[in-house]
Amino acid sequence: MSQDASNAAGRGSRLARADGSLGARGLLSVMIERGIEFGLLLAALASVAVTLGIVFVLVRESAPFFAHVSLGEFLFGTEWTPLFSDPKYGIGPLLSGTFVTTTIALCVAMPAGTIVAIWLSEYAPHRIREMVKPVLELISAVPTVVFGYFALTVVTPMLQSVLARINVDLPTFNMLGPGIVMGIMIVPYVSSLSEDAMRAVPMLLREGSYALGAGRLTTALRVVFPAALSGIGAAYTLAMSRAVGETMIVAIAAGQKPTLTANPLESAATVTAYIVQVAGGDVPHGSIGYQSIFAAGLALFVVTLGFNLVGAALRRRFRQAY
Amino acid sequence: MDIERIIRRRRRNDVLFALTGATITAAVLLVLGALAFTLVREGVSRLDxxxxxxxxxxxxxxxxxxxxxxxxxxxxxxxxxxxxxxxxxxxxxxxxxxxxxxxxxxxxxxxxxxxxxxxxxxxxxxxxxxxxxxxxxxxxxxxxxxxxxxxxxxxxxxxxxxxxxxxxxxxxxxxxxxxxxxxxxxxxxxxxxxxxxxxxxxxxxxxxxxxxxxxxxxxxxxxxxxxxPVPYSADAFAVAREWAGSEQLSVVEAAVYPGVAWLGxxxxxxxxxxxxxxxxxxxxxxxxxxxxxxxxxxxxxxxxxxxxxxxxxxxxxxxx
CATH class of the missing domain: 1.10.3720.10 (MetI-like)
Incomplete structure (x- = not known):
């Protein structure tokens, strides 16, 4: 109904004459309306243009790279040294760095975020929840370069002194410290989206569970949690995408040397750290080094796109569920 | 009867979980606090x-x-x-x-x-x-x-x-x-x-x-x-001349370029x-x-x- 009303209004019906034709003022009004609508449409299309721009630039600028390097070497090579005199173009070492830091971050963020979400949604008193949530969100407002500083100057030395007791040597640049800090940074993403999902679970389900004699914890873990699972899954995938794309923390604290390793105590560059390292140096436009960051960016974009699409699908499911 | 034990166990689990949740939340907030503390301790003397x-x-x-x-x-x-x-x-x-x-x-x-x-x-x-x-x-x-x-x-x-x-x-x-x-x-x-x-x-x-x-x-x-360069300052005019590629600016160039020189x-x-x-x-x-x-x-x-x-x-x- 509102759509009809607004369509009529959109044509400037107020200024129409009794016979249905438009006067001069009516015509002007219609033109203004149309002009504004067109302007707003352009703004909305800008967001599509951004996506197209990203894909265009990444593909276009990395095309010469892939003309030079076979896709097989890029994906399955085990050495990444594009700037050396004997260049090797296997992205494996960068991916392993990203994979290790992301895994550490998720090992921190997923359990902690989920427990915080269950606690906030099912246990915490209303007033505490209202107080804690915005403060938690402040964590995601802290610039990542500050977190990088924190990882390098506080967390790594702390880990070094702990690990020294069991005679494990931790270098200044390592993946463990920044991974943990990244995990803490992501906790609010996980907790806030998971909490939304759990609070969207209807009271009736909880009451049904209580009526069957279940306790509070059983209800939270066996009824509310599974009912909110798609929302929580969305939170997890978005957290993954966030960790994969995180740049400054790892660029500052994880080191810059591409190393194919699964050992979090070693120093290794991630995909993002490599891009920052090369872009921050003096790489001439059009050189293979310049092209290689777009190839790395393309790999990054494809991986995060996958996570984002899965996350979006899961999120839509939990929105529709009840 | 057994039911009392079940109730007691549940109460205990509830308290345990609530404590865990509160502790983790506090720990995460503590990191934020530690971050702020470190920045202030290391940097406040330099900040003038x-x-x-x-x-x-x-x-x-x-x-x-x-x-x-x-x-x-x-x-x-x-x-x-x-x-x-x-x-x-x-x-x-x-x-x-x-x-x-x-x-x-x-x-x-x-x-x-x-x-x-x-x-x-x-x-x-x-x-x-x-x-x-x-x-x-x-x-x-x-x-x-x-x-x-x-x-x-x-x-x-x-x-x-x-x-x-x-x-x-x-x-x-x-x-x-x-x-x-x-x-x-x-x-x-x-x-x-x-x-x-x-x-x-x-x-x-x-x-x-x-x-x-x-x-x-x-x-x-x-x-x-x-x-x-501050708009329309001498520096801005210098940038404008560079953009125009000549010493002599046209009216439009003189009006626009020095105003937006800072953007470039x-x-x-x-x-x-x-x-x-x-x-x-x-x-x-x-x-x-x-x-x-x-x-x-x-x-x-x-x-x-x-x-x-x-x-x-x-x-x-x-x-x-």
Whole structure:
């Protein structure tokens, strides 16, 4: 109904004459309306243009790279040294760095975020929840370069002194410290989206569970949690995408040397750290080094796109569920 | 009977879980506290007027933040003037002008995805497009536009969420009185949603202030020992002559170029200055890093606090 009303209004019906034709003022009004609508449409299309721009630039600028390097070497090579005199173009070492830091971050963020979400949604008193949530969100407002500083100057030395007791040597640049800090940074993403999902679970389900004699914890873990699972899954995938794309923390604290390793105590560059390292140096436009960051960016974009699409699908499911 | 034991066990589990939850939450908040504490302990002695008034230097105790914070402000100005109107306009169109359909759902998916694209990828896009294809170079305007595109999804989503929360009958009442669609938006929806939209805008700006990676990608330099030219100053005219390629400026060139010369200069921003200092070997610059961190965190958390406050007041005042 509102759509009809607004369509009529959109044509400037107020200024129409009794016979249905438009006067001069009516015509002007219609033109203004149309002009504004067109302007707003352009703004909305800008967001599509951004996506197209990203894909265009990444593909276009990395095309010469892939003309030079076979896709097989890029994906399955085990050495990444594009700037050396004997260049090797296997992205494996960068991916392993990203994979290790992301895994550490998720090992921190997923359990902690989920427990915080269950606690906030099912246990915490209303007033505490209202107080804690915005403060938690402040964590995601802290610039990542500050977190990088924190990882390098506080967390790594702390880990070094702990690990020294069991005679494990931790270098200044390592993946463990920044991974943990990244995990803490992501906790609010996980907790806030998971909490939304759990609070969207209807009271009736909880009451049904209580009526069957279940306790509070059983209800939270066996009824509310599974009912909110798609929302929580969305939170997890978005957290993954966030960790994969995180740049400054790892660029500052994880080191810059591409190393194919699964050992979090070693120093290794991630995909993002490599891009920052090369872009921050003096790489001439059009050189293979310049092209290689777009190839790395393309790999990054494809991986995060996958996570984002899965996350979006899961999120839509939990929105529709009840 | 057994039931008492079951009840006791459940109580114990509840208490245990509540304790775990509270402890983890407290631990996460404690990290935030530790972060703030470290910054203050390391940096507060370095943070004085001279620090904010000085240019960068090779000597840590003389190096300052002046070009960085001026650069941050100018970049934010460009971001705000372009990203905010664009985002609000797009949000209004998507919420008030489109019908649900394939077009709307494609744009919706597109925006959700854009919000999750790593910021460094925006930087690469800007490097290929703004810096090289449009020949803007690593300038204030290239940086501002990059961050504008980066925060676009945040502004769009905030605008749409706020518009969505305005009840349908407000629109119908206005239409019934003969308002056109734009009049409904202009005179009713935008004023009602001012609070919600400005919350989103502030959060978007606070995000942009702290962004480092995309600006490194477009080639922002860390060592900037000058300020962008003040509009219509002698420096600005010098830049204008350079752009025009001749000593003699035409009337239009003389009117426009010196006014926008600052947009075309190279720049640095606070987070990049911080990254530069932190990447230096040795500990000399650690105090500077922390001091710059304090400036940055006061700006971002301050903006977020304002946003939270506005949201809180709006929630109390407006009851549909």
């Amino acid at each position: 007027l001279d620090f904010l008034r000085s240019y960068p230097s090779r000597r840590a105790e003389r190096a300052g933040l002046l070009p960085a914070w001026v650069g941050s402000l100018l970049v934010m100005l460009v971001t705000g003037l372009t990203g905010i109107p664009l985002g609000i306009a797009a949000g209004v169109y998507l919420e008030e002008y489109t019908r649900k359909g394939w077009f709307a759902s494609i744009i919706e998916l597109n925006i959700t995805n854009l919000a999750g694209v790593p910021s460094i990828v925006y930087g690469l896009m800007a490097l290929g497009l703004f810096v090289y294809r449009f020949h803007l170079g690593p300038s204030v305007i290239a940086a501002g536009l990059t961050l504008a595109l980066l925060v676009l999804p945040i502004v769009i989503v905030a605008t749409r969420e706020t518009l969505k929360s305005i009840p349908q009958n407000m629109r119908e009442a206005a239409y019934a009185l003969g308002a056109t669609r734009w009049q409904v938006v202009r005179h009713h929806l935008l004023p009602y949603s001012a609070g919600g939209i400005s919350t989103g805008v502030i959060i978007a700006m606070s995000r942009a202030i702290g962004e480092t990676a995309p600006l490194i990608a477009i080639g922002a330099v860390a060592f900037v020992a000058f300020l962008p 200069t190279s720049f640095t921003v606070v987070p990049i200055q911080m990254f530069n200092w932190i990447s230096r070997p040795g500990d000399d610059f650690r105090a500077n890093v922390a001091a710059a961190g304090i400036v940055l965190i006061v700006a971002t958390i301050g903006l977020n606090a304002v946003a939270i406050l506005i949201r809180h007041r709006m929630r109390r005042r407006i009851k549909w």
